[in-house]
Amino acid sequence: MKLYANEISSATSRVRIALAMKGVQVDIVNVGILGDGAENRQADYLGINPQGLVPALQTDDGELLTQSLAIVEYLDERFPLPPLLPKDGAGRAFSRSIALAIASEIHALVPPRVAAHLARIPGMGATGVVAWNRHWILEGLGAVEARLAARRTGPYVAGNTPTIADIFLFPQSINAERAGIELEQWPNIAEIMDRLRDIKAFAENAPAARR
Amino acid sequence: MKLYANEISSATSRVRIALAMKGVQVDIVNVGILGDGAENRQADYLGINPQGLVPALQTDDGELLTQSLAIVEYLDERFPLPPLLPKDGAGRAFSRSIALAIASEIHALVPPRVAAHLARIPGMGATGVVAWNRHWILEGLGAVEARLAARRTGPYVAGNTPTIADIFLFPQSINAERAGIELEQWPNIAEIMDRLRDIKAFAENAPAARR
CATH class of the missing domain: 3.40.30.10 (Glutaredoxin)
Structure with missing residues (x-):
């Protein structure tokens, strides 16, 4: 492939x-x-x-x-092993919902092609685009933290092993840190990220920093 | 429930x-x-x-x-019947990818909370928000049409029965029409929409028009 x-x-x-x-x-x-x-x-x-x-x-x-x-x-x-979703229906829905919240409510609003379109709005400028990105990352990760606080039971987002939700959380949180946003304001996210950084599959596949 | x-x-x-x-x-x-x-x-x-x-x-x-x-x-x-995804792996991925393209590349950029945030940008105004929404609907449905033209084989998005992709396409296309966008510019989308409008589960559950 x-x-x-x-x-x-x-x-x-x-x-x-x-x-x-x-x-x-x-x-x-x-x-x-x-x-x-x-x-x-x-x-x-x-x-x-x-x-x-x-x-x-x-x-x-x-x-x-x-x-x-x-x-x-x-x-x-x-390739079923290791599984990337919990076995129970509600757990699967929870893992997918965190992945989707990150994809649709954060990442979808801040990719390069959206930034390029925003920058063409008169008066927006580079500062306006930075503020826009920051707004959606803060609001979006705040919402993810609230869901984690309400539902999380294991060491990772949705149980005892990393699932799709952790796979989506990792690069978004790395990018948030690069934008100067401190993950410590979200205790569940910060704790999960510390665990994920120790896993080779995650650490070796983080997004590279923008030049 | x-x-x-x-x-x-x-x-x-x-x-x-x-x-x-x-x-x-x-x-x-x-x-x-x-x-x-x-x-x-x-x-x-x-x-x-x-x-x-x-x-x-x-x-x-x-x-x-x-x-x-x-x-x-x-x-x-x-509730496995009727199934909302094709049986083969590539077909399942295709159906999900169309649903995700609509969720992340169109809908995520135009919901009320994003419009409210945009409207606070100086000089944006109601006209600017309408143009913003129109831009992403046109670009996003155009991209969906290109994928359909390249891969579609049956009467619906991903085969002989409606799947998750059709479920996401239907309300987004209805909203596009309400924004004055003609679906006829996208032959695959227009044809599928004509079929979906005849299915009671779709027709009776379209989003209501904004007052």
Whole structure:
């Protein structure tokens, strides 16, 4: 299989963590994303994926799978061990809901293509974009912390082993720290992140810092 | 089970369609969402769900499930018939990827709480918010159409029966039409929507028009 990836993309990081947890080897093809200064690497990729977003996983049958959560669920169904979701229905829903809260209520509002569109609003400027990103990261991780405080029972987000929720929490929290946001304001998130940093599959697949 | 819902919420519409397809009855509790003029109905709900977002499904065990896709996956696992995902791995990933593209690349950028935050940007105004919403709906549904054109084989998004992808496509497309966007520019979407409008579980659970 071939993973179209970008080193600064937190959505790519999610898929790389899942692959590492499963012990699945793939070919990594780094492609540019808007604003990372590598638009020339992007041009070839548009022939494969017209939307140009990463990650995308090409299977050995030639199917191109997009959207990080759909790819992670695919990997979990195809390579069942270790499982990336709890066994019970409510636990599965909880793990998925944290992943989705991070994907839809934080990451969706702050990727490079949204920042580029925002920057074109008169009066917004680079400072306005930074404030926008900060607003949604603070609000979104605050909401995640409230859900964790209400429901968490084990050492990770949803039990005794990392699940899809932890895979989504890790790169988003790393990016929050890089934006100068202290995770200590959220005790559950900070504690889980300390555990995840000690796991090789997570530590080795964090998103790279933006240049 | 009890569904905390709002009549104009397209995320609520997704869960209602899934419940109707499965033939599962739940108690519907309508709560206000930001900007619908019913903030008083919202106050009680914040005690149950501090983030205040809908939909949320309360199970008979008292678990509160959030995030529409997590709820729909929960329903599909608990009530297997009719299945809401294809059987093959690549088909499942495709159906989920379309649902996620709609959730993360369109809906996440245009809900009332994002519009309210945008409207506070100096010079943005109501016109700016309308243009913002229109931009993401056009770009996002255009990207969905490209994926459908490349991969679709059956009468619905991912095969011979409606799946999670159709459940997400339906309310988003209805809202696009209400914003004056013609679906005919996207032949695959327009054709699928014509089929979905004839299915009672979809037609009876569309989001209500904003007053």
